[in-house]
Amino acid sequence: xxxxxxxxxxxxxxxxxxxxxxxxxxxxxxxxxxxxxxxxxxxxxxxxxxxxxxxxxxxxxxxxxxxxxxxxxxxxxxxxxxxxxxxxxxxxxxxxxxxxxxxxxxxxxxxxxxxxxxxxxxxxxxxxxxxxxxxxxxxxxxxxxxxxxxxxxxxxxxxxxxxxxxxxxxxxxxxxxxxxxxxxxxxxxxxxxxxxxxxxxxxxxxxxxxxxxxxxxxxxxxx
Amino acid sequence: xxxxxxxxxxxxxxxxxxxxxxxxxxxxxxxxxxxxxxxxxxxxxxxxxxxxxxxxxxxxxxxxxxxxxxxxxxxxxxxxxxxxxxxxxxxxxxxxxxxxxxxxxxxxxxxxxxxxxxxxxxxxxxxxxxxxxxxxxxxxxxxxxxxxxxxxxxxxxxxxxxxxxxxxxxxxxxxxxxxxxxxxxxxxxxxxxxxxxxxxxxxxxxxxxxxxxxxxxxxxxxxxxxxxxxxxxxxxxxxxxxxxxxxxxxxxxxxxxxxxxxxxxxxxxxxxxxxxxxxxxxxxxxxxxxxxxxxxxxxxxxxxxxxxxxxxxxxxx
Numbered sequence: 194x195x196x197x198x199x200x201x202x203x204x205x206x207x208x209x210x211x212x213x214x215x216x217x218x219x220x221x222x223x224x225x226x227x228x229x230x231x232x233x234x235x236x237x238x239x240x241x242x243x244x245x246x247x248x249x250x251x252x253x254x255x256x257x258x259x260x261x262x263x264x265x266x267x268x269x270x271x272x273x274x275x276x277x278x279x280x281x282x283x284x285x286x287x288x289x290x291x292x293x294x295x296x297x298x299x300x301x302x303x304x305x306x307x308x309x310x311x312x313x314x315x316x317x318x319x320x321x322x323x324x325x326x327x328x329x330x331x332x333x334x335x336x337x338x339x340x341x342x343x344x345x346x347x348x349x350x351x352x353x354x355x356x357x358x359x360x361x362x363x364x365x366x367x368x369x370x371x372x373x374x375x376x377x378x379x380x381x382x383x384x385x386x387x388x389x390x391x392x393x394x395x396x397x398x399x400x401x402x403x404x405x406x407x408x409x410x411x412x413x414x415x416x
Numbered sequence: 417x418x419x420x421x422x423x424x425x426x427x428x429x430x431x432x433x434x435x436x437x438x439x440x441x442x443x444x445x446x447x448x449x450x451x452x453x454x455x456x457x458x459x460x461x462x463x464x465x466x467x468x469x470x471x472x473x474x475x476x477x478x479x480x481x482x483x484x485x486x487x488x489x490x491x492x493x494x495x496x497x498x499x500x501x502x503x504x505x506x507x508x509x510x511x512x513x514x515x516x517x518x519x520x521x522x523x524x525x526x527x528x529x530x531x532x533x534x535x536x537x538x539x540x541x542x543x544x545x546x547x548x549x550x551x552x553x554x555x556x557x558x559x560x561x562x563x564x565x566x567x568x569x570x571x572x573x574x575x576x577x578x579x580x581x582x583x584x585x586x587x588x589x590x591x592x593x594x595x596x597x598x599x600x601x602x603x604x605x606x607x608x609x610x611x612x613x614x615x616x617x618x619x620x621x622x623x624x625x626x627x628x629x630x631x632x633x634x635x636x637x638x639x640x641x642x643x644x645x646x647x648x649x650x651x652x653x654x655x656x657x658x659x660x661x662x663x664x665x666x667x668x669x670x671x672x673x674x675x676x677x678x679x680x681x682x683x684x685x686x687x688x689x690x691x692x693x694x695x696x697x698x699x700x701x702x703x704x705x706x707x708x709x710x711x712x713x714x715x716x717x718x719x720x721x722x723x724x725x726x727x728x729x730x731x732x733x
Contacts, residue, residue, distance in 0.1 A: 223728055225730060226729070227728070255730070266730050269732060270730075270732070270733050302732050319731070319733075348733050
């Protein structure tokens with residue numbers, strides 16, 4: 194036993210050396226990952242010009258590798274963000290990639306984003322959406338709200354809510370969850386989108402006072 | 417047999433030892449260790465540049481060295497020098513000792529004896545030492561020259577930088593000259609040279625032509641006015657008369673036209689400045705790009721140093 198304990202420091206040193214000697218990450222991977230993260234954050238913060246710049250750079254870097262599946266993933270990320278801010282998804286870019294090199298996982302996510310939940314394969318979907326998919330297929334708003342609020346990742350939560358809105362499975366609570374999530378993260382774009390949706394909801398349910406309050410809130414945020 | 421060899425070895429050892437001792441003895445003798453040494457005392461107001469073992473030189477030959485340096489009760493530095501017997505003939509009662517600080521090399525004490533027939537210096541006498549400060553003298557003389565050289569070098573540098581700099585004055589002048597000469601050779605008139613726009617020139621020409629017509633018309637009008645003036649009364653050309661009013665308006669017009677001219681000149685300058693600024697923007701942009709690229713590289717290098725780092729992987733959100 195003592196022998197092993199005395200060998201421990203050597204083991205640590207060996208580990209550190211192994212860590213240092215590990216192969217450096219290829220620049221395009223490092224760059225593309227960073228640029229995509231910047232794109233997401235800036236897009237959600239309504240800094241459209243900056244976001245567009247980072248998106249362009251991401252594509253530039255990923256295209257260096259020639260990995261079509263990865264390029265498709267970048268396109269899908271863009272669509273997912275659009276879904277999170279309740280905007281329509283333009284799909285031509287992704288479909289071009291899918292024709293050349295189809296990928297089950299990407300295709301599955303694309304179908305999920307479009308809201309065709311009945312043909313989505315839960316196994317191929319990113320794990321965090323599993324319970325949500327189940328609830329959404331059940332079609333009960335309360336369960337959907339429950340599943341959505343349990344998604345840890347804020348962006349994934351907003352994406353799920355976006356799909357809920359598209360499928361008309363939402364109620365006041367769903368939109369409130371989205372507003373709170375966007376607000377907590379300081380993401381102005383989804384915040385305004387969901388506030389707008391909430392206002393429409395109150396108008397439809399004839400709750401004029403609440404609708405007016407939301408309108409004022411939107412005005413205050415925009416100014 | 418053994419005895420014979422032992423004898424040879426013994427002889428070798430004895431001879432070698434003898435030779436070594438003799439050699440050392442000879443060297444020591446030659447070095448003047450056994451020679452009688454005389455001691456003289458010199459004095460100096462400052463001990464600056466004085467060191468132990470410093471040579472005492474006569475006509476460029478070392479004849480002794482400084483042995484002891486001490487400060488007496490009056491604050492005067494006493495320098496004891498040792499001179500071997502064979503050299504004391506150079507040191508006389510009228511010898512002058514001076515501390516010599518040459519520009520290059522170590523300082524030394526120089527002895528100058530004008531008259532070698534004068535009586536020898538008494539070992540009890542204390543002779544004051546003079547200072548020949550080569551370095552400082554030279555520096556004092558050289559300093560202004562150096563400053564001048566510095567100024568000249570700076571000027572030359574400015575000129576050469578200007579010559580080398582593509583945006584520098586000299587190059588600008590050259591470019592302007594080139595432009596001017598090409599303009600001169602290419603343009604049919606002085607006006608063409610000044611204004612680079614054909615349309616404006618044509619406009620100016622036509623304006624000048626119409627000016628001629630207007631002038632002739634004005635001349636006619638003036639003649640008529642002249643004719644009228646004879647007949648008109650005070651009201652027309654008096655202080656409050658219409659002519660003086662017209663005159664005032666004309667004066668005003670001239671002032672306004674002059675102002676317009678100044679404004680035009682300003683517009684010209686502004687457009688030129690704007691063009692220059694655009695160039696600066698480009699340069700600035702390039703510099704910013706370069707800096708950001710360097711920072712990015714640095715960050716990447718630092719990042720590469722972090723062990724056990726997770727490899728970045730693009731995943732579906």
